[in-house]
Amino acid sequence: MNIEEIRALFPITKEVIYLNSASQAPLNTLVHDKLQAHIKSELNFVNKKGFNRDDIRMPLSKLLGGLPNEYALTTSTGVGLGIVAQGFDFKKGDNIIIPEQEHWNNTFPWLNIKNKGVEIRFAKLNKDNSFDAEAIEKLIDKNTRIVAIAAVRFNSGFRPNLSAIGKIAHKNNALFVVDAAQAAGMIPIDVEKDRIDVLSGCGFKWLLGLHGTGFLYVSKRVIEQINPVLPGMFAAERVHDKLIYFNDSRKFETGTIAYSLFNTWSVGLKLLLKIDVKNIYKKALENTDLIIKELQQKKYFIATPTKNREERTAIVHFRTNSLETTKSLYKKLTENKVLLTLQGENIRVSPNFFNTKEEIKTFLNLL
Template identity: 75%
Template sequence: MNIEQIRALFPVTKEVIYLNNASQAPLNSLVYSRLQTHLQTEINPLEKKGFNRVVIRDLLSKILGGLPEEYALTTSTGLGLGTVAQGLNFKKGDNIIIPEREHWNNAFPWLQLEQKGVEIRFAKLNEDESIDPKAIEKLIDSNTKVVAIAAVRYNSGFRPHLSAIGKIAHQKGALFVVDAAQAAGMIPIDVEKYQIDVLAGCGFKWLLGMHGTGFLYVSNRVVKMIHPVLPGMYAAERIHDKLSLFDDARKFETGTIAYSLFDAWSEGLQLVLAIGVENIYDKALENTDLIIDGLLKKEYKIISPIKKREGRTAIIHFNTGSLETTKMLYKKLKDHKVIVTLQGENIRVSPNFFNTKEEIKIFLNLV
């Protein structure tokens, strides 16, 4: 599939320069068509076929590793992480380690546990917004029950060294929990290679789905440690008057989900597989090489850590030096149909595999 064929799948490329993929994926025509087909079955339910949850689980396992039955279908990253936080047995004196300034989905579920006497320890960031595994190693002890971290930080685009952090967590017997919202589908992830116990994510960003789709991976190694807090009809064997939970991640599923959205999402996941996450990540670095070089030449302040290539992703944060002029630049880009995000004091640029060098050059000319 060449770049022209790929761009033809994304109608947004005919209207704007879309550099906002960290916020959400623009709807592609494959997912759109699949959604319309599904909706037709709602109009004529006589020919309607049941939704097969196994299809999504199988696709997720091919992209992220693990077994299909180690995946539960959820509606969001936050629901997945919250399910795990509430499903673990904590006691007063236990502690949880998370980095400073994590996304709220990977902070609020753990912070709530302070009510139970659980201590939340915040690992310090480096001056350049990166995080060193040693910052976590300094905090961990025999009372650490969870080390939780985003695979890609939403507010800098930094990619932590997951395998090193997973090793540190396991040496002390702690669970390694990863928020994959800004990573899955954009950087290579292998849950087994990286020693990930729990991985939660959403479909509407780099996995090319829509809001309302998500997943929770729980390794069979640790699944018995986490209790389902909202078991529904898909969490157990269909036996009346008896709860016989599945012995894998399916036990975390609840009731009916938005089948139309999940069915359509299967096309987005297949597209990710067809292009290949390794190729998507290579393209991310290629795009951001151009962006970083252009911004540095114009003497903008880049907030994202850029010194080490292995810590980079498709997300770059920068500003003009003042909030007022940064807002003015954001408006200028929007007026010229270049879509980015104004996040706090920074502009966040996040291209994907369908963006071209020509589009990056237009963006740089405008800034």
């Protein structure tokens, strides 16, 4: 697909310069049209086909690795991580390692189990908001049960070395749990090569779905270490007087989900497979090359680590010399139909594969 064909799928590109995919992907016409068709089918059930959950599991496994039955369908990143936090058999004296200043979805589920006598250890960030595998290694010991990190950090766009951290976790018999909310669909991920045991994510950002869609990958290697906490009719064999869980990630599924949202999400996933995440990531780095160079020339403070290109993503955080002027700049950009996010004291810009260099230059000229 060429850029004109891609942009035609995203009507918002005709109205504004959308540099806010880290917040939410704009709705594309493929997902929109399938949603309308699904809603129309609800008016008349004649010849209606039931939702096939493999229509989501299959493309997720192609995008992220692993097997389709290693994916459970959830409603959000936080729900998936919460299932794991509550389902793991922690003992008093165990510990969990998390980098400092992670997203709340990757802190609240773990902090919530401190009352079980579990210690939460926070790995220190470097001065440039990056962190190294060594920061995890300094804290890990024989009582570490979980190492939990984000594949891309929401508040800096930093991309840690998943494979190196996974290797450290496994060497110490700990599970490697990854929050994929800001990564899946934007950077290449392979759960097996990256040594990921658990991967939880959402559909409404880089995976081109809507709010209310998500997934939980649990590797078959560790499936027995996590117990279901909310088993519903899709978690086990259909036997009335016995609970016989499936021996794969389906055991973490509950009851009925929003089939309309998941059914339509499938075409968004197919679009990503067609474009290829490797191409999306290449475009992300090209976009942020332009942005970072110009921000540096104009003397803005960049909160995103920029030293190593392989640690960068489509997300860049920057600010002026005061919160007041940063807010004024954000207002100016919004008034000029450049959509991004004011997050704390920083402006977060997050272009996607449908953005053009001309749009990036327009944004930079407004600075």
